[in-house]
Amino acid sequence: MKKRQRDVRLIRAGIQLAFFIAAPSLFSTAFAGIKSIFLAIAAGQPVEWNSFLTVTAVLLIFTCFFGRHFCGYACAFGAFGDVMYEGFAWIWTKCFHKKKKPALSEKLVHRLQKVKYIVLALILLSCLTGVYGKLTGTSPWDVFSMLTAGRLPNSTYLVGIILLILIMVGMCTQERFFCQFLCPMGAVFALMPILPGALFKRNREKCPPKCGLCKKRCPAHLDIDGDTAMSGECLCCHACAATCPRKNIHIGTTEEK
Amino acid sequence: MKNQNFYMRVISVLLVIMAVLFYNSSMKAEENEKEIAALTDKVDTLQNQQSELLSALETIYTSRVQNQTASAADTAADSDTTDSVSTDSASADNSEADNNTTDDTTTDSDYVYKDGTYTGEAEGYGGTIQVEVTLAGDEITSINVVSAPGEDSAYLSQAESVINSVISAQSTDVDTVSGATFSSTGILNAVDEALGKAENK
Numbered sequence: 016m017k018k019r020q021r022d023v024r025l026i027r028a029g030i031q032l033a034f035f036i037a038a039p040s041l042f043s044t045a046f047a048g049i050k051s052i053f054l055a056i057a058a059g060q061p062v063e064w065n066s067f068l069t070v071t072a073v074l075l076i077f078t079c080f081f082g083r084h085f086c087g088y089a090c091a092f093g094a095f096g097d098v099m100y101e102g103f104a105w106i107w108t109k110c111f112h113k114k115k116k117p118a119l120s121e122k123l124v125h126r127l128q129k130v131k132y133i134v135l136a137l138i139l140l141s142c143l144t145g146v147y148g149k150l151t152g153t154s155p156w157d158v159f160s161m162l163t164a165g166r167l168p169n170s171t172y173l174v175g176i177i178l179l180i181l182i183m184v185g186m187c188t189q190e191r192f193f194c195q196f197l198c199p200m201g202a203v204f205a206l207m208p209i210l211p212g213a214l215f216k217r218n219r220e221k222c223p224p225k226c227g228l229c230k231k232r233c234p235a236h237l238d239i240d241g242d243t244a245m246s247g248e249c250l251c252c253h254a255c256a257a258t259c260p261r262k263n264i265h266i267g268t269t270e271e272k
Numbered sequence: 273m274k275n276q277n278f279y280m281r282v283i284s285v286l287l288v289i290m291a292v293l294f295y296n297s298s299m300k301a302e303e304n305e306k307e308i309a310a311l312t313d314k315v316d317t318l319q320n321q322q323s324e325l326l327s328a329l330e331t332i333y334t335s336r337v338q339n340q341t342a343s344a345a346d347t348a349a350d351s352d353t354t355d356s357v358s359t360d361s362a363s364a365d366n367s368e369a370d371n372n373t374t375d376d377t378t379t380d381s382d383y384v385y386k387d388g389t390y391t392g393e394a395e396g397y398g399g400t401i402q403v404e405v406t407l408a409g410d411e412i413t414s415i416n417v418v419s420a421p422g423e424d425s426a427y428l429s430q431a432e433s434v435i436n437s438v439i440s441a442q443s444t445d446v447d448t449v450s451g452a453t454f455s456s457t458g459i460l461n462a463v464d465e466a467l468g469k470a471e472n473k
């Protein structure tokens with residue numbers, strides 16, 4: 016059983032690494048498309064199609080049909096978060112041996128998941144009011160993308176650097192901390208109508224009573240039940256399907272394959 | 273209802289898309305209206321000018337005809353004189369235009385930049401951006417990005433819109449493209465470098 020989980024994780028890590036090298040800026044490009052719509056409206060101009068919007072549209076349409084596999088497998092910032100989280104967990108076990116790593120409670124996780132909508136709203140509002148132009152140097156994404164491009168951000172990026180460090184600290188405490196709680200693009204993805212056939216489902220009748228392993232293992236602590244109000248939070252990491260001792264979780268169908 | 277969350281989300285996404293499309297079409301309609309107003313204004317002024325010119329020509333012509341009939345000239349001479357009137361005015365225009373061009377040529381030697389094509393380089397997002405700036409008579413006529421190996425294609429094509437603003441402003445002191453700040457700043461710096469090479473010293 017452990018081997019299955021490790022295989023799934025290794026395949027995912029490989030794909031994440033490939034995307035990290037090939038397209039480390041896809042997530043911010045996609046969000047730049049969203050921003051460009053609001054910047055055009057703020058400038059009183061018609062919204063014109065641009066190369067950012069092409070990336071945004073492709074990712075959003077892909078998400079509608081196949082779920083948030085972009086978040087789980089392709090996003091460079093998500094991969095960065097995984098490295099931070101798993102690296103910290105590894106160091107923790109080395110230092111404290113079997114002691115359990117502190118974790119955020121389920122209730123708190125679900126509350127914090129709403130924060131990203133506030134982040135999204137604030138950024139788009141700043142675009143609409145024209146404040147956005149004055150915010151250069153405050154984006155942790157800019158700092159991150161400079162670092163992935165092999166450039167050191169200068170002192171004008173101080174706010175962004177501090178925010179990035181804070182986010183990195185958060186990434187150690189909770190799996191996919193940024194993706195779940197703060198990512199404005201994640202907020203957009205979570206609002207997308209993902210086809211019910213692309214969501215993880217479980218055959219509840221076959222679940223042993225009081226198991227709940229999948230929910231415990233899920234970074235977002237979701238009830239894996241297909242189309243729910245929370246189903247947009249699923250990052251498609253496939254951890255639930257790999258964890259389930261009865262192989263009871265599949266995408267789209269409750270039938271066993 | 274089954275999958276009610278999905279349907280709710282489909283409806284809200286469609287609403288957002290419709291709102292953007294509605295906004296766009298209303299903006300386009302407004303723009304068209306403005307353009308139509310500007311064009312009708314132009315047509316009106318042109319028509320006024322035309323009628324003024326025609327009436328002026330007519331008064332000249334009739335006064336000539338009156339003069340000539342008074343001096344008992346023949347009708348063939350009439351057409352000649354009207355011709356000469358028009359050619360007169362044309363030559364007057366020409367001489368005016370000549371004056372303008374001679375004014376220009378006097379400043380010719382004081383051009384800030386030499387004519388020609390110059391290349392410049394600057395750091396973009398992920399590497400060096402090389403641009404080619406063509407100058408003619410102190411005017412930036414074209415800017416081309418020759419190579420930008422480190423730029424993401426989506427960002428670069430966004431950043432290239434800064435070129436149009438440079439050409440229309442005839443200055444590199446323009447706003448960078450938001451969302452593609454690094455690439456557009458790189459292009460502006462490269463253009464600056466090229467202009468530095470082109471300077472008359």
